[in-house]
Amino acid sequence: MRAMVLERQAPAASRPLGWQELEDPRPADDEVLVRLGACGVCRTDLHLVEGDLPPHRLPVVPGHQAVGRVEAVGAAVRRFRPGDRVGVAWVHRLCLGCEPCIEGRENLCEHPTFTGWDVDGGYAEKIVVPAAFAHPLPAGLGDDAHVAPLLCAGIIGYRALKRSGLRPGSRIGLWGFGASAHLALQIARAWGAEVFVVTRSEAAQQRARRLGAAWAGGPGERPPRPLAHAISFAPAGSVLPEALAALDRGGTLAIAGIHLDRVPELDYEEHLFYEKSICSVTANTRRDARELLALAARLRLETDIETFPLEQANEALARLAADQLGAQAAVLTIG
Ligand SMILES: [Zn+2]
Ligand SMILES: [Zn+2]
Structure with missing residues (x-):
């Protein structure tokens, strides 16, 4: 698959992401493989690319507001089938065993991993995500590009x-x-x-x-x-x-x-x-995500977006950094 990859942190204006051909990711038993249609560009991506946030690993594919359809599921996954429409958000996986997780404050998990920071994110044609942390998208939401900003910004x-x-x-x-x-x-x-x-x-x-x-x-x-x-x-x-x-x-x-x-x-x-x-405000619980997505469908929340093809992710980040977006949110369109 093709992806935009960050090898080294640098100002967005210096075009730090590279267009690369990577191996398709393979879902583990509890994961699903998602073919993406869009991924939002979040200010957190900019903080990661430019070095305001320390890297958790490099190289890494940024992006944590990804929307697409399940292409394959791991052996243990019952929750999704190929073809289901899902969103992939910032929280990649939580331990579910630490005190905050057990007490229902899972956004404060002591051992979290994050999409596009600890694991490869959505500036790519495909992504793998634990089934327990993929968000089914309710009917009534718009196209992939308009849904993407809901997954973090929303x-x-x-x-x-x-x-x-x-x-x-x-x-x-x-x-x-x-x-x-x-x-x-x-x-x-x-x-x-x-x-x-x-x-x-x-x-x-x-x-x-x-x-x-x-x-x-x-x-x-x-x-x-x-x-x-x-x-x-x-x-x-x-x-x-x-x-x-x-x-x-x-x-x-x-x-x-x-x-x-x-x-x-x-x-x-x-x-x-x-x-x-x-x-x-620190990350979110899965309940927050579920409630927001349901609200977005019911209230028909408007997302005001400017789209860029995936390979122009550097341009989108540079425009966000310079406060020069023509809309409230930048979204990469994929495929
Ligand atoms: Zn935990
Ligand atoms: Zn974000």
């Missing part, structure tokens, strides 16, 4: 909404408006929440308003009303004091990124007193 946005404690009808602020935030906005609106968006790009502010944001402004601007909930989707810690200052008493800020450049000094009175809370 799931993480959904978990971030839950971590922020969002209650129907309350007010939430979103800092940063990429793929994840624009899906979270749609869910929050469906739950009757009033949504406020802070993002640099005026085009993104307009998209936020079109999707139902009550207000959208730029960095340094404060949403017009105090917020009960906030999510930071930006990899820049500088937004944390802004978001915390915009919270009402008792409000919660969830940080949705896997990478944050730094945590700036906070002022206790302005940013934390009055029982404001700050929390992170």
Whole structure:
């Protein structure tokens, strides 16, 4: 099969991925082999390619928002058959034996492996995935390219909404408006929440308003009303004091990124007193994924994508790095 392979971490602008012919992966007894139709390009891929995240192995095929159809199943797999449509997400395998796993907090597994980081990911024509961690796709979702961003951006946005404690009808602020935030906005609106968006790009502010944001402004601007909930989707810690200052008493800020450049000094009175809370969002449980995919089908969540052929993965990453995407999410089309 053909794949885009990272041999050495380097800036996206230097075109670090190479177009290679690899052996087809073979499914182990508990795995399925999936022929891919699309794979989303996530900011985490960029962090891995550029070295913000340490490599777990090199060379590696990045990509963890992959969509396709099962081509073959391992001897022990009963859950899937060839032809089934599945999604492959960030969590590749969890130990299911550590304390967090046993207690139902499997996103905090002490021995996780991740797609496109510990094992080869979806910037390829085929992928193998444990059957227990492949996500069946409900009927009613769109084509592969439009489904791809749901598998990380969507799931993480959904978990971030839950971590922020969002209650129907309350007010939430979103800092940063990429793929994840624009899906979270749609869910929050469906739950009757009033949504406020802070993002640099005026085009993104307009998209936020079109999707139902009550207000959208730029960095340094404060949403017009105090917020009960906030999510930071930006990899820049500088937004944390802004978001915390915009919270009402008792409000919660969830940080949705896997990478944050730094945590700036906070002022206790302005940013934390009055029982404001700050929390992170780490990966997801399989239940999060199942719930998000069902919601996406029921609410007909819109994913706004720009597509690139697989062999142009470098171009997609460079455009994401330079904030020059023509849409909320980049997706590689395969085959
Ligand atoms: Zn575990
Ligand atoms: Zn991701």
